[in-house]
Amino acid sequence: MDSLLFNLRIYRQKVNEGEVPQYYVENSHPAIISSDVFDMVQEEIKQRKTMKNRHSSAGIFSSKIICGECGGLYGSKVWHSTSKYRRVIFQCNNKFKGVDKCKTPHVTEDDIKKLFVTAVNKLISNKDEVLENFEVIKHTLFDVTTLEAEYLQMKNEMTVVAELIQKCVNENAQTKLDQEEYKNRYEGLVSRFEAAKARFNEISEHQQTIKVRRERVEAFLAALKEQDVLVTEFDERLWHTLVDTVTVFSEENIQFTFKDGSKF
Numbered sequence: 001m002d003s004l005l006f007n008l009r010i011y012r013q014k015v016n017e018g019e020v021p022q023y024y025v026e027n028s029h030p031a032i033i034s035s036d037v038f039d040m041v042q043e044e045i046k047q048r049k050t051m052k053n054r055h056s057s058a059g060i061f062s063s064k065i066i067c068g069e070c071g072g073l074y075g076s077k078v079w080h081s082t083s084k085y086r087r088v089i090f091q092c093n094n095k096f097k098g099v100d101k102c103k104t105p106h107v108t109e110d111d112i113k114k115l116f117v118t119a120v121n122k123l124i125s126n127k128d129e130v131l132e133n134f135e136v137i138k139h140t141l142f143d144v145t146t147l148e149a150e151y152l153q154m155k156n157e158m159t160v161v162a163e164l165i166q167k168c169v170n171e172n173a174q175t176k177l178d179q180e181e182y183k184n185r186y187e188g189l190v191s192r193f194e195a196a197k198a199r200f201n202e203i204s205e206h207q208q209t210i211k212v213r214r215e216r217v218e219a220f221l222a223a224l225k226e227q228d229v230l231v232t233e234f235d236e237r238l239w240h241t242l243v244d245t246v247t248v249f250s251e252e253n254i255q256f257t258f259k260d261g262s263k264f
């Protein structure tokens with residue numbers, strides 16, 4: 001995004017009550033912040049939001065455990081909270097809701113930690129194959145060519161329409177236009193600008209999502225590449241970097257999905 005679009009703002013200025021509202025397009029100021037800085041700030045805000053959940057008690061587990069029956073997240077429950085048998089378990093949030101209660105079992109923190117070790121070791125043992133497979137799909141997975149083209153197209157459309165609005169406003173100030181006609185022309189241009197801006201924002205958000213996903217997968221691949229020995233115990237760093245979700249189907253069938261999409 002460049003400086004022009006950052007500062008492009010249409011605002012209403014009260015000239016005369018009851019007349020056609022006058023809008024001006026403000027686009028002459030230099031960039032306040034560059035687009036890279038903007039992206040980074042946005043990313044940080046998002047991350048802080050997720051961090052809050054991550055570090056809440058049991059948050060690191062409940063945000064990734066999914067019920068194989070309803071597809072919903074598992075939530076944490078404290079059992080025997082006041083006695084020495086106190087422990088945290090995870091179960092489907094729909095376990096006690098409605099008529100169709102999920103029959104998927106609860107899991108304990110220890111269960112997850114043990115299963116993590118097994119699944120991660122399978123991943124490490126299949127490392128070469130996992131890395132090769134990813135190399136094949138990588139290009140199509142993060143392809144943004146079409147998005148980028150539309151991004152530029154919308155950006156151009158906004159610039160063009162902003163100029164037309166400015167021209168329309170100037171013309172009305174200088175010559176005596178038919179006010180009804182002017183109003184229609186003006187409003188038509190404003191809706192055209194707004195439509196382009198809405199689509200532009202949508203594309204930017206989509207691009208951002210792909211960028212974040214890509215960064216996550218790259219972090220996953222880097223961590224996997226350097227992991228040469230099998231793990232012997234739960235590792236929170238690897239849990240965050242490698243594991244996408246854990247799906248509980250039954251007591252015997254609990255599946256790990258890693259950040260590249262591979263399942264063990």
Ligand SMILES: [Zn+2]
Binds near residue numbers: 068069070071092104
């Ligand atoms: Zn469920």
